[in-house]
Amino acid sequence: MSYLNASNMTGGYGKADILHDCTLTVEKGEIAVIVGPNGAGKSTAMKAVFGMLGLREGKVTLDGQDITGLSPQDRVKKGMGFVPQVNNVFPTMTVEENLEMGAFIRDDDFRGTMDQVFDLFPILKEKRRQNAGELSGGQRQQVAVGRALMTQPKLLMLDEPTAGVSPIVMDELFDRIIEVARSGISILMVEQNARQALEIADKGYVLVQGANKYTDTGEALLADPEVRRTFLGG
């Protein structure tokens, strides 16, 4: 059984379903990437895993435990971390306060975790007294990821972490994400930059119209001529 097992998810926001029998699994310490065309339901699939969307069918298990009925907040307590695509920081609070708020559900001393985040993103340590809203796009994404790491999640979910950042910053963010995965945290990520994301992915999901179209290792998907032609632009 995989660490995260979201199987046969079917559901949507209103009456019409967006997800159709969609299955996503992530192993421990693995990077899984969801790619696909616009409107394929990538972010919706991620939200369904996180409990922000009601499912008509299917179930989600984490570490063998059924969490299908839990609210997002309770899933955070179970070890999920979520970084939304936009509005993912507290803009008028300092970087340090952002991280503190990330650790809000923790009653123990989180100084150690904060130091780990500062080790991972040294620029944040430098700017820790600055408001998150005054940082550059890439730095803000680092704050957002750092905030989610403060609960010491076992599974980190990232919704387009590189949206709107320069290619150099994107490479750097991907490096950091690999580093996070090496520390044993599973990663589930939605990405627009499909090629670069699949390069670092252990597992790739190509979603089309809310259903699994191709599932394979990142490498294999990159090598698949069909996937290359239809989704990666040749």
Add this chain to the structure above:
Amino acid sequence: MELINALVAVTNYVIIPATAYGAQLALGALGVTLIYSILRFSNFAHGDTMAFGTGVVILITWGFQAMGISFGPLPTALLALPFGIAVTAALMLGTDKVVYQYYRKVRAAPVVMVMVSVGVMFVMNALTRFLIGVDQINFDDGTRFVINARQWRDMTGLHEPLTLRSTQVITVVTAIITVAALFWFLGKTRTGKSMRAFSDNEDLALLSGIDPNKVVAVTWIITGALATIAGTLYGLDKSFKAFTYFQLLLPIFASAIVGGIGNPVGAIAGGFVISFSEVGLTYAWKKVATYLVPSWEPDGLVQLLSTDYKYAVSFTILILVLIFKPTGLFKGKIV
């Protein structure tokens, strides 16, 4: 010498009263801005919350006076203040439970919330009148002056009098303590930070496990405290009359918006902008003018606006800010 006399006159008639009034407006505006940034609506009931809180303080003050308790040279009302805050905070929590909670649950639009608060305003308005009546009430029983006109003359030998009333000093000192405590709370404590986080980004705050019910409850308690303190200080400084507090709503909102609604620092700055404009524009400058230009005999009072129009000042500033700088002096947020 004439220059000094002119300065004394300005201090006596403009700077001192405007500072005290500004501090009262700032405390009121802080309450409005807190509700706006955390519960996301303009609370029209704030003026009447101030009236209610002050009414309770007055009743308790009378109780203390009947029991023979006094606070030495300070007004007894300061002793009654904590009790008044407790009662007002309880009323806020009750109102939230009975009224606002439902509209939050159905995710009502901000403008609906404003209308709801207008309804609450009418009810609270009536409640205050039932409680304490409609008459003007003076409840300041402390020492009246820190410096009176005669002492000033003996001290300085200046022709122009200057008086400093104790309520003015109490207002400013209490306001400074209150604001310092509020900023410490919002900036340093876990609950305060969670309130700022909730105001900044509600969804992310919920994701981080911040309890919205606790944030809302604490916000109402603080708002009740700020309203009671502001209302009591205003009542001590001038006098208490339920209707005046309803009218105060305009300068209070003007203060919050001029400073940048949702921004606590802005609310304080806005309070002083409004109070100095109001007092400065309605003051008869004739005396100062004759000190400065002895040869000039002005025909009128050299008063830009009659005091009857003092609310027009807030209103004009409010309109100008909304047209030319809607986010206010300090960057606030517009929902």
